[in-house]
Amino acid sequence: MKYGLNPDKVKAFVHYQPTYYHFHVHFCHVLMESPSIQFEKAHSFSEIIQNIKLKSSYYQEVSLEYLIDEDHPLYQKYQTESSDF
Numbered sequence: 001m002k003y004g005l006n007p008d009k010v011k012a013f014v015h016y017q018p019t020y021y022h023f024h025v026h027f028c029h030v031l032m033e034s035p036s037i038q039f040e041k042a043h044s045f046s047e048i049i050q051n052i053k054l055k056s057s058y059y060q061e062v063s064l065e066y067l068i069d070e071d072h073p074l075y076q077k078y079q080t081e082s083s084d085f
Helices: 045-054 073-082
Strands: 010-015 023-029
Touching: 010 045
Parallel strands: none
Antiparallel strands: 010 023
16 A cells, blocks of 8 residues: 555565575466576465465475575485385
8 A cells, every 4th residue: 555556466486495585475477487586495475374264284294395595505415314114
């Protein structure tokens, strides 16, 4: 409302570890295309709010999946550790 934007033209999404290592919210135009909005690297802010309303402990109880590249240090660590099994 402050900037005269129609809420239907704004999308909000959240990044989380290990992609960005700190929680933060982005607001952008619905037509904007960006690699950082990829489904595997971001969560819809409205979906997060809905999940918390359904169950306040939702994010303490679920596992979150995420996509990382093979050259990411965390992936390398995973490969090293999982080869020990």
